[in-house]
Amino acid sequence: xxxxxxxxxxxxxxxxxxxxxxxxxxxxxxxxxxxxxxxxxxxxxxxxxxxxxxxxxxxxxxxxxxxxxxxxxxxxxxxxxxxxxxxxxxxxxxxxxxxxxxxxxxxxxxxxxxxxxxxxxxxxxxxxxxxxxxxxxxxxxxxxxxxxxxxxxxxxxxxxxxxxxxxxxxxxxxxxxxxxxxxxxxxxxxxxxxxxxxxxxxxxxxxxxxxxxxxxxxxxxxxxxxxxxxxxxxxxxxxxxxxxxxxxxxxxxxxxxxxxxxxxxxxxxxxxxxxxxxxxxxxxxxxxxxxxxxxxxxxxxxxxxxxxxxxxxxxxxxxxxxxxxxxxxxxxxxxxxxxxxxxxxxxxxxxxxxxxxxxxxxxxxxxxxxxxxxxxxxxxxxxxxxxxxxxxxxxxxxxxxxxxxxxxxxxx
Amino acid sequence: xxxxxxxxxxxxxxxxxxxxxxxxxxxxxxxxxxxxxxxxxxxxxxxxxxxxxxxxxxxxxxxxxxxxxxxxxxxxxxxxxxxxxxxxxxxxxxxxxxxxxxxxxxxxxxxxxxxxxxxxxxxxxxxxxxxxxxxxxxxxxxxxxxxxxxxxxxxxxxx
Ligand code: SF4
Numbered sequence: 001x002x003x004x005x006x007x008x009x010x011x012x013x014x015x016x017x018x019x020x021x022x023x024x025x026x027x028x029x030x031x032x033x034x035x036x037x038x039x040x041x042x043x044x045x046x047x048x049x050x051x052x053x054x055x056x057x058x059x060x061x062x063x064x065x066x067x068x069x070x071x072x073x074x075x076x077x078x079x080x081x082x083x084x085x086x087x088x089x090x091x092x093x094x095x096x097x098x099x100x101x102x103x104x105x106x107x108x109x110x111x112x113x114x115x116x117x118x119x120x121x122x123x124x125x126x127x128x129x130x131x132x133x134x135x136x137x138x139x140x141x142x143x144x145x146x147x148x149x150x151x152x153x154x155x156x157x158x159x160x161x162x163x164x165x166x167x168x169x170x171x172x173x174x175x176x177x178x179x180x181x182x183x184x185x186x187x188x189x190x191x192x193x194x195x196x197x198x199x200x201x202x203x204x205x206x207x208x209x210x211x212x213x214x215x216x217x218x219x220x221x222x223x224x225x226x227x228x229x230x231x232x233x234x235x236x237x238x239x240x241x242x243x244x245x246x247x248x249x250x251x252x253x254x255x256x257x258x259x260x261x262x263x264x265x266x267x268x269x270x271x272x273x274x275x276x277x278x279x280x281x282x283x284x285x286x287x288x289x290x291x292x293x294x295x296x297x298x299x300x301x302x303x304x305x306x307x308x309x310x311x312x313x314x315x316x317x318x319x320x321x322x323x324x325x326x327x328x329x330x331x332x333x334x335x336x337x338x339x340x341x342x343x344x345x346x347x348x349x350x351x352x353x354x355x356x357x358x359x360x361x362x363x364x365x366x367x368x369x370x371x372x373x374x375x376x377x378x379x380x381x382x383x384x385x386x387x388x389x390x391x392x393x394x395x396x397x398x399x400x401x402x403x404x405x406x407x408x409x410x411x412x
Numbered sequence: 413x414x415x416x417x418x419x420x421x422x423x424x425x426x427x428x429x430x431x432x433x434x435x436x437x438x439x440x441x442x443x444x445x446x447x448x449x450x451x452x453x454x455x456x457x458x459x460x461x462x463x464x465x466x467x468x469x470x471x472x473x474x475x476x477x478x479x480x481x482x483x484x485x486x487x488x489x490x491x492x493x494x495x496x497x498x499x500x501x502x503x504x505x506x507x508x509x510x511x512x513x514x515x516x517x518x519x520x521x522x523x524x525x526x527x528x529x530x531x532x533x534x535x536x537x538x539x540x541x542x543x544x545x546x547x548x549x550x551x552x553x554x555x556x557x558x559x560x561x562x563x564x565x566x567x568x569x570x571x
Binding site: 032033034035039040060061062063064065066068069080081084087088133136137148149152153155156168169170171407408411 | 440441442443444445446448449450452453455456457458469471473483484486487488489492496518519520521522523524541542544
């Protein structure tokens, strides 16, 4: 629980020299290999006894050069590395990048209806799967281990669907520029139905394990509180922002893929603490479930799943043996990709962690000239040095967990 | 090993020690990237690495026998990985999980170490991006087999 006054202006950036030893305080490096930092975060802590005086996140331990690597790949190939940024929600990344590229190509309105529905399906599946991992690991940090097993069991069902459609459990690379890669396979809908049936019961289990649990409440209520003004000023987005009472959701504010035609609520809380973030995420999973049920109804209508433009999408396999033009188009797409007219575009989606954005620049070639990501985790994580001072080290672990950073995305 | 009459077991001490050691290979909690999520999945009900006796992920390198390099090793992380490996007590084993850890994977660029075997010795490589949890389980099986056969890092061998 916070006892000291928090500064109202952002603190000075802290370099290792500024972290100094004075009086009773001591400098402690937490991470980069630490079970509770959710990956490879290092935090330079200045502590007095158990209380954090200053916390400075040190990032970059997973810097992968993804944006640079993508510049050497075709527009479609770049999606492969881009999926590996936020590895808990690969389809959100792929979708956001595809939206930006489509905006630049000027084909936004031409994406087939069914492809849009499938995109919504995967962006919500991935949100659920991501929240499952978050809840499981957050539980472990706090000492509630059984939640982990429930969460990962549910996640297994979600990944099975991804694997069925895209062929890989974690990085299916299923959403493509112009649509999605192939229609849903046979038997997919039966599995999807089974999941929809299982979900409400599993959700009750998850709530039952933690929501009214006095230990969990003790550990999370009033920990890491963010006021709405602070949250906005520090650029926090996603569940962390909504837990502070600001109902900003990209799906509502700037709808994409037809989200405006789905009925769902944007859950918010006003407390702004770790417990509120927990509740918001659970509510969000239930909202995703609502959306999925609507998606299920629409999936009964068959249709095309890829844009009908052989300059962007390879023609169907069946036609290649029959038509010379189809063969040529196929060869062109595979061997040199497609070109995107010069210019720049930005698109954003609501990823499980907040507003994920891609800004892409094209010089008219078949490879991106520059790709810049707006990773929600990075902005959410920076607020840590604002909320950590004055709290116990044990609470710091709760705060990191409740902000849910993914380092693939922070460091890129 | 054989069961003698009257319910007692005859075995060589060496065999017993190897059997015990191969059934309690404790991994180090070190998640690097995407592959780490699949590493966590092996402890979940569907795969349940507890069947192999390796569910005890230790956070301190001093208590761990097995390092699973789960994901891409950035240039900035490489010294940390090396140091953690140095801090682990002998005998120790290393699994290089995934394409990135084994060879740099799709990231052939300035930021990623092109194969963790350039900085620490690796016993088993697991292909995949990410490898399936079954793949990782099989890798642990291979390590166990190595221990039983007294290969590198065998029970009483040091260094
Ligand atoms: S091998 Fe693939 S899944 Fe594993 S860390 Fe590398 S990119 Fe991620």
